[in-house]
Amino acid sequence: MEELCTGLCSILVESGAEAGLALFLSLLVGVLLVSGVPLITVILLIWIERKVAARIQDRIGPNRVGPVGLLQTIADMIKLLSKEDITPTAADRILYNAAPLVSFASVVLLWAVIPFTPFHYGVDLEIGALYFVAIASFGTLAIMAAGWASNNKYALLGAFRVVALLVSYEVPLVFALLVPVLLAGSMSLVDIVNAQNGMWFVVLSPLAFVIFYISSQAETGRAPFDLIEAESELVAGFNIEYSGMKFGMFFAAEFLHVFTNGIIMAILFFGGWMGPLYYESPLIAFVWLGAKGGLIYLTTLWLRNTVPRLRIDQIMAFNWKFLVPLSIANLIVVSFVLKALQELELAPRDLLNAGFGELLPTTAILLLFNGAMIFYLLGILRKRGREARRESQAARAEFAQTAHVGGH
Amino acid sequence: MNVLNEWAFVGLFAVMAPIFPALPIVIAWLFRPRKPNVLKSSTYECGVETIGDTWVQFRVQYYIYGLIFLVFDVEMVFLFPWAVAYNEMSLFGFVAGFLFIFLLTDALFYAWKKNALDWK
Amino acid sequence: MELNAISIGFVVFTVFTLGGALGVVATRNLFQGTIWLMVSLFGVAGYFVLLSAPFLAAVQILVYIGAIAILITFAVMLTRSIALIKARYIRTLPNFIASLTLFLILLLGVTIPIFGPHSPESIPEYVASTRDLGAALVDENGYVLPFLLASVLLTAAMIGAIFIARDETT
Numbered sequence: 060m061e062e063l064c065t066g067l068c069s070i071l072v073e074s075g076a077e078a079g080l081a082l083f084l085s086l087l088v089g090v091l092l093v094s095g096v097p098l099i100t101v102i103l104l105i106w107i108e109r110k111v112a113a114r115i116q117d118r119i120g121p122n123r124v125g126p127v128g129l130l131q132t133i134a135d136m137i138k139l140l141s142k143e144d145i146t147p148t149a150a151d152r153i154l155y156n157a158a159p160l161v162s163f164a165s166v167v168l169l170w171a172v173i174p175f176t177p178f179h180y181g182v183d184l185e186i187g188a189l190y191f192v193a194i195a196s197f198g199t200l201a202i203m204a205a206g207w208a209s210n211n212k213y214a215l216l217g218a219f220r221v222v223a224l225l226v227s228y229e230v231p232l233v234f235a236l237l238v239p240v241l242l243a244g245s246m247s248l249v250d251i252v253n254a255q256n257g258m259w260f261v262v263l264s265p266l267a268f269v270i271f272y273i274s275s276q277a278e279t280g281r282a283p284f285d286l287i288e289a290e291s292e293l294v295a296g297f298n299i300e301y302s303g304m305k306f307g308m309f310f311a312a313e314f315l316h317v318f319t320n321g322i323i324m325a326i327l328f329f330g331g332w333m334g335p336l337y338y339e340s341p342l343i344a345f346v347w348l349g350a351k352g353g354l355i356y357l358t359t360l361w362l363r364n365t366v367p368r369l370r371i372d373q374i375m376a377f378n379w380k381f382l383v384p385l386s387i388a389n390l391i392v393v394s395f396v397l398k399a400l401q402e403l404e405l406a407p408r409d410l411l412n413a414g415f416g417e418l419l420p421t422t423a424i425l426l427l428f429n430g431a432m433i434f435y436l437l438g439i440l441r442k443r444g445r446e447a448r449r450e451s452q453a454a455r456a457e458f459a460q461t462a463h464v465g466g467h
Numbered sequence: 468m469n470v471l472n473e474w475a476f477v478g479l480f481a482v483m484a485p486i487f488p489a490l491p492i493v494i495a496w497l498f499r500p501r502k503p504n505v506l507k508s509s510t511y512e513c514g515v516e517t518i519g520d521t522w523v524q525f526r527v528q529y530y531i532y533g534l535i536f537l538v539f540d541v542e543m544v545f546l547f548p549w550a551v552a553y554n555e556m557s558l559f560g561f562v563a564g565f566l567f568i569f570l571l572t573d574a575l576f577y578a579w580k581k582n583a584l585d586w587k
Numbered sequence: 588m589e590l591n592a593i594s595i596g597f598v599v600f601t602v603f604t605l606g607g608a609l610g611v612v613a614t615r616n617l618f619q620g621t622i623w624l625m626v627s628l629f630g631v632a633g634y635f636v637l638l639s640a641p642f643l644a645a646v647q648i649l650v651y652i653g654a655i656a657i658l659i660t661f662a663v664m665l666t667r668s669i670a671l672i673k674a675r676y677i678r679t680l681p682n683f684i685a686s687l688t689l690f691l692i693l694l695l696g697v698t699i700p701i702f703g704p705h706s707p708e709s710i711p712e713y714v715a716s717t718r719d720l721g722a723a724l725v726d727e728n729g730y731v732l733p734f735l736l737a738s739v740l741l742t743a744a745m746i747g748a749i750f751i752a753r754d755e756t757t
Contacts, residue, residue, distance in 0.1 A: 079592075082472070083479075090480050098487060140495045148508045154622065159492070164484035171480045181480065182473040185717060189547055189645040196653030200625065203660055207618050211510050219664070223529055226536040226657055233543045241550035246717065300510070304495035308488045372586035375532070379575075379584040383539075387572055391565065394553065398561045401554075408554045474636050475592055525664040531752050533658040538745045540654040544646045545737065548721030555718075560725035563734060570738040574745040583749045 093181040097170045101315045105132045108314055108360060115364040136307075144303035149210040158205035159301065159308035165197035166316045173322060174249045176332050176344035187248040188240050191323060192233055195278065198316070199225045202297050205309070209300035217296030220371055224284060227378045228277035231270050234386035238267035238393055239327045244409070252331035257418040261328040266389045266429050268328045270382060275320040276359060277374075279313060283366040284374055321356035322348065329355075389432065396428050397421070531583050535575075542571050596637050603630030617663045625656050642717045 106121065106129060113120025121128030146155060172187045174180040184190050199222055206218020240246055242263060243254035251260075261268045277284035298309050325331060325348060334347035369377070400406035406421040549556075549564040556564075578584055607627025614620050628651040635644035723729040 082475075086472070086476050086479050089476060090483050094480065094483065094487065136491070140491070140498050141500070142495070143500045143502065144495065145503070145508055147510055148505075149510050151619070154619070160485040160488050163488035164481075167484045167487060168480060171477055182476050184473060184477070184641065186641050186645050189642070189649065193645045193648040193653065196649060200652055200656055203657065204622065207660075219525060219529055219661075222657055222660075223532050226654070227532055229653070230536060230539045230543075237543070237546055237550045240547065241553045244551060244554040244718070246547065246551055303499060304492045308492065311488075375586045376584070379535075380579065383575065384572075387568060387575075391568060394550075394561070395565070398553075398556075398558070402558060474641065478596065525661070527665060527752055530658070530661045530665055531749065533654070533661045534748045534752070535745060537650075537654040537658055538741050540650055541741055542738070544650060545724070545734065548642070548717050548724055550721070551718045552721030552725070556722065556725065559727055560722070560731075563725040563731050566735060567738045570735070570742050574742040577746050578749050581749055583752075 089181065093170055094167055096175070097167055097315055097319065100318060101311050102132045104314045104318050105135070105311070111357065111360045112364050115361070139304050139307045142303040144305065145300075147210065147300050150300065151208040151210065154204045154208035155300075156305070158201045158208060159305045159312075162198055162201035162205070163308045163312040163315075165194055165201065166312050166319055168194045168197075169319050169323070172248055173319075174252055174326065174331060175348060176341040177249075177253075177338075179341055179345070180249065183247050183249040186246050188236055188246040188251070188327075191248075192229070192236065195229075198312070205301070206297040209297075211300050214297050214299045217299065221280065221297055224280075224371070224374060225278060227375060228274040228284070228382075231378065231382040231386040232274035232278060234383070234390050235267045235271035235274065236327065237390055238264050241390075241394060242397070248326055248331075252326055252333065255330040255333060257415050258422050259328065259330045259333075262422055263425050264389070264393050264429060265426075266385075266432055267393070268324070270386045270389065271324060271327070272355075272359075274378075274382065275324065276362065277378075279317045279320055279359075281317060281359060282363045283369045285363075285368055317359055318352070318356050321354075321359065322352035324355050325351035385436070389429075392428055392432060393425065396425055400424060528586060531578075535578055535583070538571070538574065542567075593637055596633065600630040600633030600637070603627065603633065605630075618660065621656055621659045621663065624659070625652050628652065628655075642720065 109131070110120040110128070121131035124130040124134045146152065169191060171181040172184050172190050174183065202218050202225070203222050206214045206216075206221075209215070239251050239260045242260055243251040245251060245254070298306055301309060329351045331351075332344035332348045334343070334351075337344040337347055397406060400421055401408055405424075407417055545567065546564070549560075549567075552560070553564075604627050607623045607625070607630060610623030611620050611627065614623060628647060632644040632647035632651075635641070635647060724734045725731050
């Protein structure tokens, strides 16, 4: 019995608790500790989001409640508590109420596998990376259920568009995710971080990171892919019939999802807790992870507040005709080059124990290939952009001419 | 930690996770005002009363995207074990995985050429 | 303790699986039926976890809840309002006999092996990992042919589906 327990559990057993109960209690404490991190950060995130958006738009943002408006979110929560919660009579009550819960829970559940430090994490699942993708699909289902249960044409149409967007962008997301899995030779997130001891994966395959970044921006429904908030065409989208705290939960889930994806990207591509002195104390390791994740999160906010929304046909064309082929090509190139290097004995077969110096030739060659691909891509994009510009100019000129003739 | 204990943790997490968002909703349910009326709880669309059924016929394009996604989803499921075993794999194994990806890329190009990827 | 946790899990997932299946049969609403089906398949994913096959559990959730559920809903929405089908044809007796026969066949198929020569095996010392699975999939003495055939099958499925679902007007 005792070998099942670790830490707190064995203390409880020694103090005379029954083994099963002790295990349950220690697991419960673990769950509360791990889930506490996202639940506390989400309060802060809403403030950061609003403040950053305000600064980018040359406003001040929340600054009245508490020091620099830090307590604004608390005030908002109290306001939301006192709001009337309208359930439309036409709605399917069970699904309507369950959808916001599932939506928020699917994001919180992601934190179970996130390694905060080398020793502190919820669980180190063998299939960690796949868990991340699988749990995210509950969020998609929740949006679908919300749209359908509202029994509203706009909500249903919005939900369908968002779901089509989410499933489409999951393809490049997973193909990009396969690159770190392949490099580390493991799906466990702890192993993936450890494998970046010699070199961060973002250096080995920058293109995979860019693809992952773009598609996770779409997965969280942020601009330029923010069909989720199509105010101008569908009133609001799938959450149009939601009000009060239930609407707040969709809102909080979205904010938390963006930050969670930032942390995931830090783990997959930026070496997670790795950084100077991380082995000195778990706190330093934790700060490194938070700093990297936070920085990526801030760039997504920057992007969100800078670019306009794309039309749905443009979004779909961009995904299926550009991002998906690109992500497949990237996977093929990275795996091919690395295999060739391994066969020539230039690259180590086990990144877990490979040092910085050992990885230098591999890094240089992989970077070279990635650079060549990016260069080629930019060439294509420039050509297409020039063509599109010429077409629109021609169309405008033609229009001006006909208007001129018509004026006479 | 024992493998099953890991999953007991995930299971407990899955039970607890919906409770966190449920808590504020239940608290709100205790405090919020309740003044429903017929107009308020009718379907909110655009100010005009809603016409007909919500269940409008959707275009086939959604289904095609869903189908292409399903094919890629199953492909990715096969590629995950391949990627995990990649480092210890022989050249033969690598080429087999390569062929696997190549065959499915074919399907993507077929869809592209048949204009199945266009949002119509 | 360990046995206890497994049996609790087994009961919970059985409730999910059977309850979900019952929901699929009982509801007349196609969308709710889809959701119930997902509850049932989620229970099956739980079984995979209990059998120390977490990879298959994740696959179950990824493919069924992530993709099949979406596909079924899209397919349902392609049809015109059939949310509330009133039974068009009621042939209670033939239906009852057919489903009873099917149920008996399934019941016998599941229970007979219990009395056969096979004794239940305990979990082996070494449980194959995802890495072993990946290595076996592309091993020349392993499953490389089925692996590549799966790819051909998926390609064929996609081409066929696009051919059928394609809009003829364009």
